[in-house]
Amino acid sequence: MNTKNRSTLTAIWDFFCSLKLTIITLILLAATSIIGTVIQQNRSPQEYLQVYSETTYKLLNSLQFFDMYHSWWFLALLGVFTINLIACSIKRLPRVLKAVREPVLVASDSLYRTFSNLEEHVVAAPVTEVRETLRNFVAKGFVAPIITEEGDKIHLFAQKGRYSRFGVYVTHLSIIIIFIGAIVGNVWGFKAFVNIVEGTAANQVWPRGSEQPIDLDFSVRCDAFSVTYYEGSNRPKEFRSLLSVIDGGKTVIEKRPVIVNDPLSYGGITFYQSSYGPAGDPVFNFRVRPRAGGESVDITARQGQRVELPGGGLFRVVDFAPSFQNFGPGARLEVVSKEGRRNSFVVLQAFPEFDVQRGGEYIFSLVDYKQRYYTGLQVAKDPGVWIVWLGCALLVLGSMVAFFLSHRRIWLTIQPVGNRTGIKLGGTAHRNQPAFEIFFDEFKKKLKAELNA
DSSP, rough: OOOOHHHHHHHHHHTTOOOHHHHHHHHHHHHHHHHHHHOOOOOOOHHTTTTOOHHHHHHHHHHHHGGGGSHHHHHHHHHHHHHHHHHHHHHHHHHHHHHSSSSOSSSOOOHHHOEEEEEEEEEEOOOOHHHHHHHHOOOHHTTEEEEETTTTTEEEEEEOOOOGGHHHHHHHHHHHHHHHHHHHHHHOOOEEEEETTOOOOOOOOOETTTTOEEEEEEEEEEEEEEEEEEETTEEEEEEEEEEEEEEEEEOOOOOEETTTTOOOOOTEEEEEEEEEEOSSSEEEEHHHHHHSOOEEEEEEEEETOOOEEESEEEEEEEEEEETGGGSSSSEEEEEEEOOOOOOEEEEEETTTTTTGGOOOOEEEEEEEOOOOOOEEEEEOOTTTTTHHHHHHHHHHHHHHHHHOOOOOOEEEEEEEETEEEEEEEEEEESSHHHHHHHHHHHHHHHHHHHHHH
16 A cells, blocks of 8 residues: 555545544534424325425425435435444554553653652662552452562552443443434335224224335224313313234234323334324214193204204204313203294303303203213324334443543552652542542551551
8 A cells, every 4th residue: 555545545544533523523513403393204295284385395305304214415424424433433442452451560750750649659678568458458448459570679469440441432332222223213114194983993004204114913903082271271181092903813912991192002013193083973872842731852963964843943053162261071062943943052061051041042051061082182103112122222321431430540650769668649539530549548548657657
């Protein structure tokens, strides 16, 4: 390889090892994630055109802002960040491996001068006695030391937590695993929706922004749907579906309640309760009795259907509300007399005698009603979710090791000083220096007390 090619490869390598590249990539990922949060993703063109003008829609669509997490530029950013992470890790790895596998057992004077944690003592005891005293002391208060003899000098070295240096690599690996899980979910998974009317089943779902359905290997049936409201309002308090799963002609899951934040999962596909709505016109049961006297008659009617009255005339349900002005279910009726006179009024299920005050030819009571609903389900398949969870677990583990543990090292040198013995003590930690300084100060005090004893 010639010098020009080598310099080009070196420049590329240095580029991907650059801390500036890391910072810029993180800023871009954060900025694009904000865009993905502000702009709703994977909606239909009709929904976007209700919010944006046609020109704005075409511009944002060409930039893939409506499906940005699958866009080439977002995946490219993830790829650059991943390469940058791997390159930085590889560049630092040899030095870390050397520090772990080949520690400096003998501290020179120049190394001691680099320590902010340093202590020196001179004692009257002989070198051999001091050696045993210090060996036992370090083994008891820290960890068993490695002893190296060099001329008239004796060196002690002890270390703890050397493998904590790899915590950052576990963190880097976890981020890469999370990216892999996200890519697996995007490529082999999907996010879709389906509306199922009560009493019916579906074996297809529709991806957002697409008109081509996805076939399921099983069917999902909505056996029943119910909605409750906050007292005195039309705001839904809870809506739930009873779903059954039919696979191979057999019901494998029967009437499983599904509410918001309590989804149904089967075959790697998860169904989330998302929305609901009426399916078709409601059916009402009315009790009608003539004001002049006579037997009451039970009449069934659909909304908008014209129904004959016993003594002549017609009536129909014009409108209906499940909570009419906070009085409960109410229906607005229109009665047409035999003479063609029209009269419109409201009857309330909770007040069966409410219509008595109206003074019409007939008295109406709303007995009950049946409204079929459809349940709107969000459907998600994410085969990479367990890969992401593995990455998250490693991320927590690596972060705890990287931030709460440190590689702590202590060096001691024993040498004759005239007819006395000199002791030099130094130590350092590769992370969390304030905590190590507190430990080192306490270690020095105990050592001094041990030497004086």
